[in-house]
Amino acid sequence: MKKFFCYRNHLVCAPILAALCGVLLMARAATAAETSVSLGAEYTSGDYGTSSDTNMWYFPVTLRYEADRYMLALTAPYVVVEGTGNVVAGGGMGGMLRTTTIQTSRTESGLGDIELAASHVIAQDAGWRLGLGGLIKFGTADEQDNLSTGEDDVAVQLEAEKTLVDNALFGTAGYKILGDPPGIDYDNVFYGSVGVSHRLDATRSVGAELYAQEAPLPGVDGKSELTLFLSGKPEPKTRLTGYLIAGFADGSPDWGVGVTLKLSR
Template sequence: MPATTGSNQIHTDIVIPSPKSLTVASLMGAIALAAPVHAASDSSQSGTWQASSGIDYSSGSYGDDADTNILFIPASISYQRGASTTKLTVPWLRIEGPGSVVGGGDSGVVTGGMEAVDASGLGDIWLQQSFAVDAIPSDWFYLDLVGKVKFPTADEAKGLGTGAFDYTVQLDFFKPLGKLSPMATLAYKIKGDPDGSDLNNVFYTSIGADYRLTDSVNFGTTLDYQEASSASSDDAIEVFSYLGYKASESTLLTFYTYFGLTDGSPDLGGGIQCRYEF
């Protein structure tokens, strides 16, 4: 999911459904395609803009009798200069189900015991700031420090969001080893409490690897774990796999699928993301 342009910066471009922080979670997308660039120093003082969008669909029972189906369409704009990247994500989503899940993407919370929902609209807006840690020798590993804020713009009454601010602090690691790049994410998510609920703050972790098949194709898999944010749900464990295709010097397509191993995750999901650099 990340793509890079100079320095050690990791750009998280794939928005991934719960529990990912859409964390990407986050080292997905085009990490292998960008690994050679990480080794180069960033002498340019001009910034780089990137725009990305995609579509994600997931379905799962989350321990309920009926499935919850979520359509999630994020649009993002990011600006990278030197070791710093700022990213804004504005999503639209649709939720159909028994009310076991509130919100979508990284804002999604498995709650249980709510009324059935069939609603769509603006989701929660996310603002992300990341910094590449250049002090670490590149022959060790690459590291990004990431901070995120969720603004409660989704309609709480419709079940599209919790109506509360969320905050995330995150570490993204990866280590290029030829065509293979092991990667990992560690994150702590501070959950705001919706009316009538008391959500737990949660830890999130992801481990996996990316393989660069050619100069324009890479693929990878991660295993993702996140603690449950409420007593009525299970911890989330998911397997996420993706294929990245570099259509041009400025355009990257990523196709992905994922499946859950617990009732805290969707049974199955997938999507496509397109990123354009200008």
């Protein structure tokens, strides 16, 4: 039976899990709160610097609890990976390189890596917010079927947002500790993002986000990708978002497309 926590990360994961539970208890005490479920579908394709393409389908279900200053989310995805196995799903549809001698393409599918995320607003004023967030990606997917590295990853990040009338600027800066599967020694990586959104009217908004991440292995590219999105609210408690992805480095997919549906109560 696969271990639930990798040995290298379990001393880090345990206190973070305790902190996340504390966040949920404090969030329940808040007066304004929202519970939601999001359904997603995403397709990406790219060679990731190898001699063949790897195609991935990602179907996440996310349960989210948001209060005034706290957020807690749990994501369980179903993943389909088509490729030779030199690229595996790395969580959140991030492809990860690994060493393999298989030359024949195959298609594998199953439960992906479950992710637990939380954030807390540590400072805010009129029009801006600064938060501290954390994420644990559990290596629950089958690494033999190219669905995961099979190891746990832990990340911590700062989150910032500034609202200017109908426009918003947002960004993140974080550090990720990557679990090492047998035979591979991944480097821990810094990552960050910056984005802008514009409100078209009372229910629709459009925006773009640029994401970059260091390479986890020597001699390969990191991630660099742009996401364009259009979001709308067909109903007061329903949000539908479509997006396109363009990759600019071998560590990212060449392109991708996705949609999410968020239902709140």
